[in-house]
Amino acid sequence: MDAGVPNHATAAARQVDCPSSLCMAFAETLALDGGDALPSFQIAYQVYGTLNADKSNAILVCHALTGDQHVANEHPVTGKAGWWSLMVGPGRPIDTDRYFVICANVLGGCMGSTGPASSNPANGEPYALDLPVITVRDMVRAQARLVDELGIEKLFAVVGGSMGGMQVLQWAVSYPERVFAAIPIATAPRHTSQNIGFNEVGRQAVMADPDWCGGKYLTLGKRPAKGLAVARMAAHITYLSESALHHKFGRHLQDREALTFGFDADFQIESYLRHQGMTFVERFDANSYLYLTRAMDYFDLAKDYRGRLADAFRGATSRFCVISFSSDWLFPTAENRSIVHSLNASGANVSFVEVETDRGHDAFLLDEPELFRTVSGFLRGAARVRGLAE
């Protein structure tokens, strides 16, 4: 275990060995929204920076559908920089010289936290579809247990984009007293019909692959790589914008001077998407893709409040900074604004920024100066109110 990691492990939880990550194993049941419970579970995570003496400087970063805990370090599988290394690090907007940053692989994921590829204690085989369906609230419940074990009562901030933003909102509703500041980015209070549709296409692509084997591919030594690649290709288009694709690829041909009059990747956009599909399957588990897309589809924050989102936020005491991107058509500004309206109606402290960009949904992961200025400015202000030293 890293020397710098706080350890308040109780009898029910202990640090365990996990490849390339910290990992907390919980020898306790986790009740799930679906009515089932996990008999035990484990959460893989990374930390950056130093927790201060009164444990008031912790920021939880929540990752999106295909992200993981490697937010600001080299990825152990791909060798690439952490997925948000522009946002998190020394001197970055989420400044690890000032804040103690935690990022945990979500429940249902495939980078060390309990998910469909994990061993089912009942039979020692991978869970596959025997893992109960996980919700965003289940993910947050597990994260809260991790935060407990790290000895942190109240997080200074919870931050995340897309499915990560759903977790941020859920934290603010489930544990209002434990979240000082919340930054939901490019997200929505519930998944729209169109987005459920795109997720369903991805799931059907995976399930149509005969190597999926009804989910039991790991036991049978197979992998539904083609189906998962198609799912990723379809999803990837939705993360961009027509304008970004036009500027980046247009109708440019790939390594050729003329059309080949065949079905090879003539156009750069085709080659790019095929590459996205092929590299994705090397780092991601197909069943996790099913579980995490399902969690997004099921997300509907107002559902337990007779559809009144403002009522969901009624007890929210956090300060909010909601951020959207002008060209994001997957989680458009209107969805993010509906969060702001409900927060306003509930009397919460909320600011809202729509970042002008043509890069679509993916903008939250990219070099967007206005995004960085907004996050760092909001955190600086919140830190003053919280009494954190400059």
Next chain:
Amino acid sequence: MDAGVPNHATAAARQVDCPSSLCMAFAETLALDGGDALPSFQIAYQVYGTLNADKSNAILVCHALTGDQHVANEHPVTGKAGWWSLMVGPGRPIDTDRYFVICANVLGGCMGSTGPASSNPANGEPYALDLPVITVRDMVRAQARLVDELGIEKLFAVVGGSMGGMQVLQWAVSYPERVFAAIPIATAPRHTSQNIGFNEVGRQAVMADPDWCGGKYLTLGKRPAKGLAVARMAAHITYLSESALHHKFGRHLQDREALTFGFDADFQIESYLRHQGMTFVERFDANSYLYLTRAMDYFDLAKDYRGRLADAFRGATSRFCVISFSSDWLFPTAENRSIVHSLNASGANVSFVEVETDRGHDAFLLDEPELFRTVSGFLRGAARVRGLAE
């Protein structure tokens, strides 16, 4: 052969028996844009109404990607009404009491015209991927031969939406003297990067299905139904709009009162998309899907004019009515407007209508009164100029 069908069959062409359609077989080569040629070919088509004495009242309707020649009669496979029976028929905007309407299955299609499922004269097997890649211009070239054989020198109008609109534009550029009026609807002068991307996802979904067998599934007695269904599901979302999906489906559950916490079709949108995928594979050939999406990707009207679309239209003498739909994000108004700008720059006679609707790209197939008013009004005006009797 129907008594009402004009027949000027030459030695090179003759009417042949074709299930549920008229069909013209051409015993002549058809040169293709890719450099190859078909040694012979056949075009399945339907006609409605009566050709007048001076053959000046013929309207060619061009179908979209998954359409066919059954524009205004019951479909022989599905038993459903023709795909544009709201637009074409007695008293309809394209009034078969006044006009002689022709609709031909495109080259590369799967409803009787020569396509990848047709027999390859070289070996008697289905062509599969041995069919040369077809372009929109190739489709139009074949249609022009059909129009020749019907004894029609000049079409009163050419009308179509989406890929049908591409054919309309190509007609006006390839055969300006043969098109009196042109109505391109919900289309574009070239396929965008995003649209190529969506088509590529569909092709990869088909090709990922092991029952595709490198294209030779017909010979092997198989069908890549799962892959084609996934392709259709992904495409179908793009034909609608977020708003239409929200109003039609929202987050409503399908025949159940609560989430099942599983991977069944909990939501109506999932059930709807699965149904779209399953019914599509019963009527459509997977290789045709590859060929026709490729034809759309390759479409780029300005390419032979150093990218200057106005130059492509330089010789166009037709009257144009360009129509777009406000919520169409696949062929957005901006794409249609670029056609109008180029037509204006080339000095053509052009009108333009953006129909306000929330139904997305599919609106061109639906009950849209403003669309119908626009088409019937434009045709009535054109008929007066053309000297057709009221």
